[in-house]
Amino acid sequence: MKKVRLGIIGLGAQGGAYAGFITDGRVENMEIGAICDNDPAKKDVAKDKYPDVPFYDNYIDMLESGDVDAVVTCVPHYLHPEMGIHALKRDIHALVEKPAGVYTKQVKELNEFAATKPELTFGIMFNQRTNELYQKVKEVIDNGEIGDIRRTNWIITSWWRPQGYYDQSAWRATWEGEGGGVLVNQAPHQLDLLQWICGIPKKVYSNVKYGYQRDIAVEDEVTTLLDYGNGATGVFITCTHDVMGTDRFEILGDKGKIVVDDSKKVTIKRLHKSEKEMSDTMSWADAAKVFMGGDLSEVYSEEVLEFESVWGAQHTAVMENFAANVLDGTPLLAPGSDGINGVALANAIHLSSWLGKEVELPVDEDVYLNELNKKIEEEKRQPIQK
C-alpha cells in the first residue's frame, strides 16, 4: 500500500472539509477511496466536486467494495461506534469522529471489538492533541516539572452558538438526535485534553442547565466540580451563550503552575523549592516580606510561550498520523480506545445533574443509558418548539 484510500462516511461540513484537505494534497499518504452519504442531494455534490471518486449511498456497500482501506465517520455521534465496528469487522481501518459515541456502553463495545483486531488502525479525531501548545503542557506535566497536580480549572466558554445554529436541523440539540449539547458537541476536545493531560477524575458533581439560554432540550451551560480522589480537585465550566467567551486553563502543581490563555499563550511558573519545602522552612515573617512587595523571582521562575494554531492543520495532522500508523506503525497521537474517557466524563457530568448528587467514575453504563432513554422519551412527548 502506498497511500491509504480513505472512505468518507457523511459529506456534511466535516466530511466535506476532509475531502477538500485530501484533494488539496494536504494529507500525505492519503487519498479519497470513496464517498458515502445517504442523502441523495450529496450524491450530486460529490459527482460535481469529485467526479472520479466512487459514491455509495450505503456505507456497508462501501466497506465491502474494495475501494477503501480505511474510513472516517462524519455522521451523528450515536452512529460512530456501530460504523467503527462494521468497518473493523471487514478489516477496514477506522478513524472515528469525536465524541466516540454518546454513551459509554456503546463505546465500550467498539473498544472491545477493536481490541480483537490489533492489526488494524483504530483512531479518533482528537485534533486538539496535535496542538503544540497542549503537547507542551502535557510534556511539562509528564516530566514532573510542576510536580503533583493539586488543582485543575478550565473555563471554556468560547463555544458561542446562536439559536440559528441549533435551528439548522430538527435533530440538532435533541436527546434523540445528538444525545446532549455542549458536552457532546463542542466541549469533547477539552474533556479529552483535560483527562489526557491531568488524568481522569474519580468523582464529579455538576450543575447543568438544559435549554438555559437557548430553545433546546439539551445542555447549554455546565459547571462541574472534579475530585481526583487523591486530594486534587478541579473545576470544568463550559457553555454556548457567552459571546465574549473565556478560555482559561489553570493547573496548579506542588512545584509550579501552568496557565493557558485562549489556547494561545502558556505561562509556566516553576518554584525553586517545592511548595511543601517552602511551607516547612519559611517563617511567616519571612513569607510576609516576600509576598508584600518582595521579589517573587526569589520564589519561582516564569516562562511565557506563545503559539499560533491553524485550523485545519490539526485535522490533517491527525489524518496523516493515522495514515502513518496504517503504513508503518507510527504511534497514534489519538488511539481510538482513548475516546471512551471523554464520553465517560460527559456521561458522569450529565448523570450527576440528573441525580442531583456526586457520582463516581466510571458511572454505571446501564444507569446512564436508562436515564438517557428517559430523556429521549420525554422529548418525544414534549418536543421543544425551536
Place this chain on the structure above:
Amino acid sequence: MKKVRLGIIGLGAQGGAYAGFITDGRVENMEIGAICDNDPAKKDVAKDKYPDVPFYDNYIDMLESGDVDAVVTCVPHYLHPEMGIHALKRDIHALVEKPAGVYTKQVKELNEFAATKPELTFGIMFNQRTNELYQKVKEVIDNGEIGDIRRTNWIITSWWRPQGYYDQSAWRATWEGEGGGVLVNQAPHQLDLLQWICGIPKKVYSNVKYGYQRDIAVEDEVTTLLDYGNGATGVFITCTHDVMGTDRFEILGDKGKIVVDDSKKVTIKRLHKSEKEMSDTMSWADAAKVFMGGDLSEVYSEEVLEFESVWGAQHTAVMENFAANVLDGTPLLAPGSDGINGVALANAIHLSSWLGKEVELPVDEDVYLNELNKKIEEEKRQPIQK
C-alpha cells in the same frame, strides 16, 4: 463630640496597626480613647507606645469608663458578637472586625440587638469595600451595564500561609480557637465582596479539604459551586497552599463581562446588543464569520482600568467613614448588619462539605452550630500535633 474616642479591644497585630494609624493622624475625626487587652505583656507595650492612653485589662470596664465613644473588636472571631452587644448595650458605637462571628446564630443575635439601637453606629471592618476597584465593579453591575448576571467565578488562591503561620499560637486554625480556616480568616473579604456585588446565592455545593497541605484541623482548600436560584451559577475557589496564588474574578452578564485580575486590573466588555438579541438575530454563518477571525469590536467594546491599592488606606477609610457616621450620619460603607451574609456563605460552604450535599441558604443555624460543636469535640479528643 468633635472626635470619636475609639477604644481598641485587643492590641495584637490588627489592633496595634489601628492604634498606629490613629496616632499618625491618618484617621480624621478619631482619637484613641483607651486600649484594652487581657494579656499583661500588652499593658507594657501600651504604656510604652501610648503612655497617655488609659489601659484596661477588661473590656467591660473600658466600656463603662467614660473614656470611649466607640470600640473596635480586634479579638478572636468568636468574641466579636458578644463584645459588639456589650458595647451597644452601654450606648457605645461598635466597629466589629471581620468576620462578624463564626456562626450565624451568634451574628444574628448581634444584629437583632443592634436593630434595637438604631441611634448607634454599628459597622464592620470590610476594608475591601473601600477599594475603588470593587466600588467600580459594583457600580457597573448596579447600573445594569453588563445586564443580568449569568455566572460568577472567583479564584482567590493568593492567601498563601506557611505552616509557621499556623504554628504561631495553639488556638490558630483550630475549631475551638477560630471556628474555621481560610473561609473565616483570609477569604471573608472576598465572601463579602462576592455577595455585595453579585448578590447572595440560594444554594451551594462544596468540596472542602481540611488539613490538606498543612497540619491543621480546619480547611486550607475550598472549591464551591454557587447557584443563584434564577439560572445564574458561580464558582468560588480559595486556599492557603498556592504560593503562586491566582486572584481572578469574572462576572458574565447578558450584556457584558467583567474580569478583575489580581485586584488591580478590571477589563469591562460591553456588548453592543444583548446576548439574547444577538442569538435571536444572527445566523450561524454570520456568527462564524465574526468569531473566526472577524472584527470583535463589531460585537463589544472593551475598557481596561488599572488601580493601585495602598494597604492600610483601606482600613483608615473604613474608620473615617465609621467616625463620620457617628458624627454627622454619613452613610456607612459597611454596615455591621451586612456581616452576617459572608458568615452565612462560609457556614453554608462548611456545612455542604460536612453533609456531602448541596445546601440551601441560609442554612439552619442550629444544625450548623451542632456540627461545629462536633468538630470542636473531635478536636479535643484528637488534637492536631502542629
